[in-house]
Amino acid sequence: MDSILEQARDLDREDVLRDYQEAFVIDDPDLIYLDGNSLGRMPRKTVEVIRNTMAVEWGKRLIRSWNEEWMAVSERIGGKIAKLIGAKPNEVVLTDTTSINLYKLACAVLNEKGERRKAKGSDPVTHHPSPFTIISDNLNFPSDLYIIQGLIDQFGSDYRLALAESRDGISIAREALEGLLDSHTALVTLTHVCFKTAFMYDMKRITQMVHEAGSRVIWDLSHAAGAVPVDLNGSKADMAVGCTYKYLNGGPGSIAYLYVRKDLQDRLLNPIWGWFADADPFQFDLAFNPSPDIRRFQASSPPILSAKAVEPGVDLLLDAGMDKLREKSLRMTDLFIELSDRYLDPLGFELRTPRKHEERGSHVSLSHPEAYRISQSLIHPSRSARVIIPDFRAPDLIRFGFAPIYNTFEEVALTVSRIREIVDQKEFEGVSPVKPKVT
Ligand SMILES: *Cc1c(COP(=O)(O)O)cnc(C)c1O
Numbered sequence: 049m050d051s052i053l054e055q056a057r058d059l060d061r062e063d064v065l066r067d068y069q070e071a072f073v074i075d076d077p078d079l080i081y082l083d084g085n086s087l088g089r090m091p092r093k094t095v096e097v098i099r100n101t102m103a104v105e106w107g108k109r110l111i112r113s114w115n116e117e118w119m120a121v122s123e124r125i126g127g128k129i130a131k132l133i134g135a136k137p138n139e140v141v142l143t144d145t146t147s148i149n150l151y152k153l154a155c156a157v158l159n160e161k162g163e164r165r166k167a168k169g170s171d172p173v174t175h176h177p178s179p180f181t182i183i184s185d186n187l188n189f190p191s192d193l194y195i196i197q198g199l200i201d202q203f204g205s206d207y208r209l210a211l212a213e214s215r216d217g218i219s220i221a222r223e224a225l226e227g228l229l230d231s232h233t234a235l236v237t238l239t240h241v242c243f244k245t246a247f248m249y250d251m252k253r254i255t256q257m258v259h260e261a262g263s264r265v266i267w268d269l270s271h272a273a274g275a276v277p278v279d280l281n282g283s284k285a286d287m288a289v290g291c292t293y294k295y296l297n298g299g300p301g302s303i304a305y306l307y308v309r310k311d312l313q314d315r316l317l318n319p320i321w322g323w324f325a326d327a328d329p330f331q332f333d334l335a336f337n338p339s340p341d342i343r344r345f346q347a348s349s350p351p352i353l354s355a356k357a358v359e360p361g362v363d364l365l366l367d368a369g370m371d372k373l374r375e376k377s378l379r380m381t382d383l384f385i386e387l388s389d390r391y392l393d394p395l396g397f398e399l400r401t402p403r404k405h406e407e408r409g410s411h412v413s414l415s416h417p418e419a420y421r422i423s424q425s426l427i428h429p430s431r432s433a434r435v436i437i438p439d440f441r442a443p444d445l446i447r448f449g450f451a452p453i454y455n456t457f458e459e460v461a462l463t464v465s466r467i468r469e470i471v472d473q474k475e476f477e478g479v480s481p482v483k484p485k486v487t
Contacts, residue, residue, distance in 0.1 A: 246413065302357060
């Protein structure tokens with residue numbers, strides 16, 4: 049392993065993104081943080097921005113700050129995220145949370161589809177109204193599926209959820225989706241990069257397929273934005289949602305964003321008629337008049353402290369450039385996979401992430417029957433070993449998130465070496481199998 053560590057350090061010396069690590073608060077330089085796909089690190093600038101927002105904008109300027117700064121924040125930062133995900137600035141707004149945004153957009157599509165449902169009428173054979181399908185896949189983030197189940201409960205038996213099944217538990221074949229799509233497809237909702245396995249869809253091809261079936265697709269970019277290049281406009285994507293606390297480094301539970309393609313904005317109606325969705329909230333008109341643009345998908349006054357915390361992380365990613373970030377990310381995940389094939393496979397680990405670059409996001413998952421206790425040994429070492437923080441996903445996965453903006457090649461090599469040590473020396477056997485709330 050020593051020569052591998054040397055090689056990894058060489059890669060770090062040549063890394064053009066090396067200096068970005070200094071833009072983040074790194075409290076313990078020995079700690080290896082591989083959970084940026086769950087909660088990204090804190091940019092140093094964020095501390096300053098929040099301090100200023102509190103001390104000056106809130107503390108001194110008080111309500112004057114709404115006009116001086118705060119009213120513009122959701123669209124300004126949304127416009128910056130738009131650049132990261134291949135959209136136009138007037139197509140993205142920072143608002144609510146990912147789950148709520150998915151609810152709003154999915155509901156908007158079902159309401160729009162109400163017309164089509166009436167036109168299609170009943171099934172000619174059974175004379176019963178045939179159900180419309182909402183399509184997703186069985187590797188999707190459960191919250192996304194819960195939101196759809198809730199909508200179906202609300203809209204009634206006209207709809208059912210159809211899930212494309214993964215054959216290998218890692219990826220979803222295009223044919224599996226294709227087989228479900230037909231003229232009764234009301235909506236397709238997919239996560240671009242799968243949270244468990246990092247499987248990545250070909251957004252352009254899938255979107256085209258969905259359009260050919262006459263339907264619309266909502267992409268969840270939570271594990272994609274800031275991790276892989278996303279080209280919403282180039283893919284002709286209809287709608288998207290995503291969170292800002294993973295690779296965008298916006299802070300715990302930070303405000304999310306949504307994208308609606310320009311030409312769809314005035315055709316889709318936000319089901320939550322809050323005042324910030326109104327064309328002119330400060331008219332205080334008693335009748336709702338939806339904003340003609342992306343603002344109609346907001347509901348309330350934005351949580352400014354959370355919103356302002358999103359900007360420094362996005363600025364750093366834009367500055368580094370998604371192409372360079374992607375290149376480094378692939379080299380990191382390639383190195384991790386190569387070392388894991390060589391050193392971890394013989395110890396009972398199995399790769400649960402696609403090997404093909406075009407199908408891989410920026411994390412790597414390994415399965416092992418003792419995954420939970422091994423991940424705990426990484427996080428809480430019983431000896432004086434360094435702390436390594438990946439995360440565990442039931443029942444048997446350890447996810448290693450590689451954030452190219454602050455992780456290093458040395459960290460990749462050290463992690464594999466440490467996992468070997470934990471398994472070789474049966475260090476994990478001292479760990480209790482009882483799991484805490486957040487894994
Ligand atoms: C992290 C994540 C979310 C987060 O949802 P919140 O409502 O913001 O908590 C949603 N979808 C996916 C795919 C995620 O990975």
